[in-house]
Amino acid sequence: MATTDQEVNELIKREYEHGFVTEIEVDTFEPGLNEDVIARLSAIKKEPEFMLEWRLKAYRRWLEMKEPDWAHVGYPKIDYNSISYYSAPKRKEDMPQSLDEVDPELLRTYEKLGIPLHEREKLAGVAVDAVFDSVSVATTFKEPLAKAGVIFCSISEAVRDYPELVQKYLGSVVPHTDNYFAGLNAAVFSDGTFVYVPKGVRCPMELSTYFRINAANTGQFERTLIIADEGSYVSYLEGCTAPMRDENQLHAAVVELVALDDAQIKYSTVQNWYPGDENGKGGIYNFVTKRAACIGKNSKVSWTQVETGSAITWKYPSCILRGENSVGEFYSVALTHNYQQADTGTKMIHLGKNTSSTIISKGISAGKSSNAYRGLVKFGPRAEGARNFTQCDSLLIGDRCGAHTFPYIESLNKSAIVEHEATTSKVSDEQMFLCRQRGIDPEQAVSMIVNGFCKEVFKELPMEFAVEAGKLLEVSLEGSVG
Amino acid sequence: MLSIKNLHASVGGKEILKGINLEIKAGEVHAIMGPNGSGKSTLSQVLAGNDAFEVTSGEVTLNGDNLLEKETEERAREGVFLAFQYPVEIPGVSNLQFMRTSVNAMRHHRGEPEMNAAEFMKLAREVSKQVDLDPAFLKRGVNEGFSGGEKKRNEIMQALLLQPKLAILDETDSGLDIDALKVVSDGVNALRAKDRAILMVTHYQRLLDHIVPDYVHVLADGKIVKSGGRELALELEARGYAWLGIKDEATAASSAN
Numbered sequence: 001m002a003t004t005d006q007e008v009n010e011l012i013k014r015e016y017e018h019g020f021v022t023e024i025e026v027d028t029f030e031p032g033l034n035e036d037v038i039a040r041l042s043a044i045k046k047e048p049e050f051m052l053e054w055r056l057k058a059y060r061r062w063l064e065m066k067e068p069d070w071a072h073v074g075y076p077k078i079d080y081n082s083i084s085y086y087s088a089p090k091r092k093e094d095m096p097q098s099l100d101e102v103d104p105e106l107l108r109t110y111e112k113l114g115i116p117l118h119e120r121e122k123l124a125g126v127a128v129d130a131v132f133d134s135v136s137v138a139t140t141f142k143e144p145l146a147k148a149g150v151i152f153c154s155i156s157e158a159v160r161d162y163p164e165l166v167q168k169y170l171g172s173v174v175p176h177t178d179n180y181f182a183g184l185n186a187a188v189f190s191d192g193t194f195v196y197v198p199k200g201v202r203c204p205m206e207l208s209t210y211f212r213i214n215a216a217n218t219g220q221f222e223r224t225l226i227i228a229d230e231g232s233y234v235s236y237l238e239g240c241t242a243p244m245r246d247e248n249q250l251h252a253a254v255v256e257l258v259a260l261d262d263a264q265i266k267y268s269t270v271q272n273w274y275p276g277d278e279n280g281k282g283g284i285y286n287f288v289t290k291r292a293a294c295i296g297k298n299s300k301v302s303w304t305q306v307e308t309g310s311a312i313t314w315k316y317p318s319c320i321l322r323g324e325n326s327v328g329e330f331y332s333v334a335l336t337h338n339y340q341q342a343d344t345g346t347k348m349i350h351l352g353k354n355t356s357s358t359i360i361s362k363g364i365s366a367g368k369s370s371n372a373y374r375g376l377v378k379f380g381p382r383a384e385g386a387r388n389f390t391q392c393d394s395l396l397i398g399d400r401c402g403a404h405t406f407p408y409i410e411s412l413n414k415s416a417i418v419e420h421e422a423t424t425s426k427v428s429d430e431q432m433f434l435c436r437q438r439g440i441d442p443e444q445a446v447s448m449i450v451n452g453f454c455k456e457v458f459k460e461l462p463m464e465f466a467v468e469a470g471k472l473l474e475v476s477l478e479g480s481v482g
Numbered sequence: 483m484l485s486i487k488n489l490h491a492s493v494g495g496k497e498i499l500k501g502i503n504l505e506i507k508a509g510e511v512h513a514i515m516g517p518n519g520s521g522k523s524t525l526s527q528v529l530a531g532n533d534a535f536e537v538t539s540g541e542v543t544l545n546g547d548n549l550l551e552k553e554t555e556e557r558a559r560e561g562v563f564l565a566f567q568y569p570v571e572i573p574g575v576s577n578l579q580f581m582r583t584s585v586n587a588m589r590h591h592r593g594e595p596e597m598n599a600a601e602f603m604k605l606a607r608e609v610s611k612q613v614d615l616d617p618a619f620l621k622r623g624v625n626e627g628f629s630g631g632e633k634k635r636n637e638i639m640q641a642l643l644l645q646p647k648l649a650i651l652d653e654t655d656s657g658l659d660i661d662a663l664k665v666v667s668d669g670v671n672a673l674r675a676k677d678r679a680i681l682m683v684t685h686y687q688r689l690l691d692h693i694v695p696d697y698v699h700v701l702a703d704g705k706i707v708k709s710g711g712r713e714l715a716l717e718l719e720a721r722g723y724a725w726l727g728i729k730d731e732a733t734a735a736s737s738a739n
């Protein structure tokens with residue numbers, strides 16, 4: 001390309017847009033993890049006894065677990081005792097009763113991030129739960145949702161107000177024994193979102209959580225639980241950002257979805273944690289366990305993710321297709337640049353009859369980054385007539401990056417049908433030349449080509465967010481032309 | 483308008499253009515003919531600024547401006563258009579979006595307001611009719627799954643949309659059947675204008691039955707070996723490249739057409 005190194009460097013230097021720090025008084029635990037810390041955390045949250053027991057059990061088990069090393073990522077060993085497990089903005093009473101009681105500095109922070117929480121300026125048709133470090137600071141549109149019978153609140157509130165639902169479903173999809181990070185999360189999760197959509201209800205608006213990491217040296221361990229009762233429908237979106245810091249920060253979330261008979265959950269993620277600088281310094285370690293249980297017949301879960309941030313992403317949103325005719329979908333765009341590493345994909349576990357799943361994965365690698373797709377499609381002995389379609393495409397920008405595909409298929413049922421397609425392509429010099437010959441700026445050309453590559457996934461996102469995702473790719477790709 | 487002086491260019495250390503001299507005035511249509519491998523596409527690409535090719539010496543000016551020191555996109559915005567011999571596909575990017583981005587890049591350069599999607603759609607539909615391309619093609623990915631002929635018509639459509647100062651058409655006639663050739667030629671003739679120069683690269687003279695050039699140049703081994711009027715093309719057709727002492731493995735095939 002004719003763009004000189006000088007120009008490229010200028011472009012790379014553009015700052016991560018959400019990299020500011022909010023100056024606010026906080027209550028933060030001293031770094032370190034032990035049973036006392038967990039007990040304090042549980043006490044601050046005024047949790048019922050069962051919750052503390054549950055956490056401690058997970059913690060004791062976690063101590064015996066080993067950090068996984070099979071992913072295609074590399075990072076220095078994490079010292080779990082150097083992390084603080086709780087940080088929250090100071091406040092007089094425990095929960096703000098209305099938005100007027102929320103610290104204005106916090107409201108300003110979300111406004112700056114494009115998420116106005118104020119009554120007057122709220123996002124039309126989208127209810128937001130705003131999670132700041134370890135706590136949920138505000139949830140919008142609670143009343144109209146309550147009218148429809150939909151429960152949308154922070155998980156801390158749910159633990160107190162809906163203990164039966166929490167006790168029944170928390171850990172039912174991702175048990176604390178599942179993996180190292182899920183175990184840690186079960187022990188120390190601080191906040192997150194809880195959604196319950198009752199029988200036959202179509203949730204009247206999009207629900208979303210906006211996660212913000214602000215404090216330094218703090219881990220964010222959020223936990224999300226969404227239950228769609230029989231015949232219900234809900235569309236949920238999460239967004240994430242963090243300040244620019246030189247130290248790596250850990251984000252180990254767990255998301256559990258439960259879909260009963262004929263229920264449908266659409267879960268979309270736009271992940272834009274701070275990815276670190278152009279030399280690979282700093283950034284979020286994003287180690288997330290996301291899983292859906294389609295327990296009901298004809299239930300359906302769609303995961304759509306656009307992953308552009310984080311220094312390391314380790315994430316496999318999965319579906320356990322237990323109910324007859326249940327459907328699992330995974331649509332993913334994962335973009336890595338500079339020194340980012342992503343190992344992401346999905347697991348589709350077909351247990352029930354005539355279950356079907358679709359996997360569309362688009363990996364984009366630029367700079368010196370590494371991008372891996374890892375997917376498992378499994379058919380149990382009773383998955384008569386089950387089928388999967390997988391399409392895995394990689395796009396390379398430049399020649400210093402890497403793309404890897406690890407598809408695993410295990411079938412215990414002969415009638416199961418699997419189709420797998422995979423391609424690797426480059427943003428070619430010919431494509432770039434064509435665009436530029438038509439007067440189009442090189443940066444804009446790359447972004448247009450990449451957006452075209454991601455089209456099948458973007459069309460699964462709710463409209464507003466599809467536009468947002470396109471812009472995000474553009475920003476994330478800045479400096480990739482060279 | 484376009485002035486090429488002693489242009490030398492190479493690719494991978496191999497010299498392809500070995501001193502091209504050419505003057506094209508506004509309003510003129512020049513045809514460049516020559517056997518395969520003589521450097522016709524190289525010349526086209528070099529003029530458009532493809533940096534896969536290295537210009538080792540020479541001078542190219544467009545209306546007095548040094549073209550060689552400008553980036554591809556700047557040349558394009560200043561009115562250089564290249565219809566590609568082999569248009570590349572851009573999967574997932576709709577033709578409509580691509581063309582609108584292009585048209586707006588040019589408008590932006592001229593300080594004109596951008597065209598919105600609806601305005602552009604209207605314009606694009608009209609122009610697509612001119613090249614007999616079903617408007618459904620506007621929604622498809624750029625050149626994605628287009629036949630050879632559809633790709634060529636799509637290129638001419640873009641020329642008509644962008645109204646360039648200098649249109650370079652690289653073998654826009656190859657691979658077309660008689661009907662498509664007529665459509666494409668009509669498109670090119672519609673481009674002819676007092677303030678526009680057209681450089682038409684072709685292997686065969688049959689295109690020149692439809693688009694009558696003002697001048698014909700024969701390119702062989704990176705040099706223009708003969709220039710003349712329309713009649714030069716006819717003579718070439720009748721006598722073959724061998725007449726000029728040029729080797730061409732495809733001549734036999736072309737005269738058989």
Ligand SMILES: Nc1ncnc2c1ncn2[C@@H]1O[C@H](COP(=O)(O)OP(=O)(O)O)[C@@H](O)[C@H]1O
Binds near residue numbers: 534
């Ligand atoms: N990218 C390239 N790398 C190496 N050689 C090339 C390249 N492009 C063209 N050439 C060579 O340059 C010569 C002229 O090619 P070209 O300009 O395409 O001829 P024409 O269009 O007249 O058929 C040929 O010998 C061809 O093999």
Ligand SMILES: [Mg+2]
Binds near residue numbers: 524567
């Ligand atoms: Mg050629």
